Amino acid sequence: MTHATSPSSGLDLRRSETVRRLAEQHATDRGALMVVLHAAVAELGHLERTDVETIADVLNLSVADVHGVVSFYKDFRTDPAPAHTVHLCRGEACQAVGAESVFAQARAQLAHRDDVEVDEVFCLGNCALGPSAMVDGRLHGRLSGERLLGLTEEWVR
Numbered sequence: 001m002t003h004a005t006s007p008s009s010g011l012d013l014r015r016s017e018t019v020r021r022l023a024e025q026h027a028t029d030r031g032a033l034m035v036v037l038h039a040a041v042a043e044l045g046h047l048e049r050t051d052v053e054t055i056a057d058v059l060n061l062s063v064a065d066v067h068g069v070v071s072f073y074k075d076f077r078t079d080p081a082p083a084h085t086v087h088l089c090r091g092e093a094c095q096a097v098g099a100e101s102v103f104a105q106a107r108a109q110l111a112h113r114d115d116v117e118v119d120e121v122f123c124l125g126n127c128a129l130g131p132s133a134m135v136d137g138r139l140h141g142r143l144s145g146e147r148l149l150g151l152t153e154e155w156v157r
């Protein structure tokens with residue numbers, strides 16, 4: 001198969017080589033597409049259109065198939081992450097112990113900032129210790145609005 005893109009800069013070329021290497025490395029894995037997408041996001045932070053094309057090329061899939069998976073799952077970012085992320089659980093167990101209030105407070109305190117992403121997720125596997133959230137990729141439980149403010153206070157200085 002031919003390459004769908006021609007990288008125009010050294011940075012683009014390195015990115016393209018990284019994605020190709022990851023895709024080739026996992027091409028024979030069971031569920032290779034998901035494995036490759038997770039690996040690419042872990043290494044590069046997000047997926048660009050050219051990454052989708054490279055992965056489709058290596059795995060012998062259509063770009064539409066790969067794009068469909070990328071756009072279905074929130075974890076496969078298509079733009080760079082902001083400096084900070086707060087992903088609050090709104091699953092049933094967390095809702096039962098006050099997640100809605102924590103989410104509302106997080107949005108009020110942080111959602112207006114360009115450098116902070118406040119988003120919802122549905123179960124982080126920490127149900128017994130809810131309300132739960134991932135704050136900059138780290139799991140926290142027994143959250144309250146005040147605790148969340150404490151975890152993020154240095155961001156808002």
Ligand code: FES
Pocket residue numbers: 089090091092093094095122123124125126127128130132
């Ligand atoms: S429902 Fe929130 S961690 Fe499971």
